[in-house]
Amino acid sequence: AAEATLPDLDAFSWFLRDSSEKSPPQTMFAIVDLLRVALADARFSGYFAEEKNHKTIVPLLEYVNNQQNCPYSLRLVALQAACNLFSSPLFIEHILCCRTLTSPIIQLITSSLLDEKHHSVRVAAASLSFNIATANNKLRTEEHREALPEGDQIELAASLLEAVSVEEKSPEALQGFLFAFGHLVYCTPKDGELVDLLKSMDAQGIILVKAKLFPKESLIAEIGNELLGKGI
Numbered sequence: 001a002a003e004a005t006l007p008d009l010d011a012f013s014w015f016l017r018d019s020s021e022k023s024p025p026q027t028m029f030a031i032v033d034l035l036r037v038a039l040a041d042a043r044f045s046g047y048f049a050e051e052k053n054h055k056t057i058v059p060l061l062e063y064v065n066n067q068q069n070c071p072y073s074l075r076l077v078a079l080q081a082a083c084n085l086f087s088s089p090l091f092i093e094h095i096l097c098c099r100t101l102t103s104p105i106i107q108l109i110t111s112s113l114l115d116e117k118h119h120s121v122r123v124a125a126a127s128l129s130f131n132i133a134t135a136n137n138k139l140r141t142e143e144h145r146e147a148l149p150e151g152d153q154i155e156l157a158a159s160l161l162e163a164v165s166v167e168e169k170s171p172e173a174l175q176g177f178l179f180a181f182g183h184l185v186y187c188t189p190k191d192g193e194l195v196d197l198l199k200s201m202d203a204q205g206i207i208l209v210k211a212k213l214f215p216k217e218s219l220i221a222e223i224g225n226e227l228l229g230k231g232i
Helices: 006-022 025-039 042-049 057-067 074-087 089-097 099-112 118-143 151-168 171-185 194-199 203-211 218-232
Strands: none
Touching: 006 025, 006 042, 006 057, 006 151, 025 042, 025 057, 025 074, 042 074, 057 074, 057 099, 074 089, 074 099, 074 118, 074 218, 089 099, 089 118, 099 118, 099 151, 118 151, 118 171, 151 171, 151 194, 171 194, 171 203, 171 218, 194 203, 203 218
């Protein structure tokens, strides 16, 4: 990575795009896993952030989203690769503001949050949700603007609440859902549609009832009573 030149990265990008058009899911796991490792380096993720129309990343995400029975291993590395997009600050504005990229990422999250069989997939989806929520909250509190479109915020919040409501086994997954949800709604405009959604879904009740199953999780009371009760 330290010695990679622009032609090297162009060739790597072409290889990834070509593979996403031709490879079966078993092969795609290795390809996406290679991308996951590469994106951990900010120089790689910075290069792909500036790629026109995100012509490498988007097809790979869409490949995973379009699999009717996506293999567990492929879905997991796709979520982890998407998390590594945040290794470069250049990608954050694209992830939040570019519909071409935001849409497949939100789809990947929402289809993974309710994976009943694989705890690690739910945790990885929570981590990706957290990355998006914290990036948007940073712009909301520091620059007083909403980067992530409200429709995407609503879809993400609804999915996280549903994930919280059905989680019964994994304290780690529940904590991830709550962290992401808390950052997503913290300081959200009180006259916005997101707040209307939280009230209509009884977000406070959904979260507080989890204290019976997870009595040691302090975020339940913090988000349920303080953020949703007193704050919103």
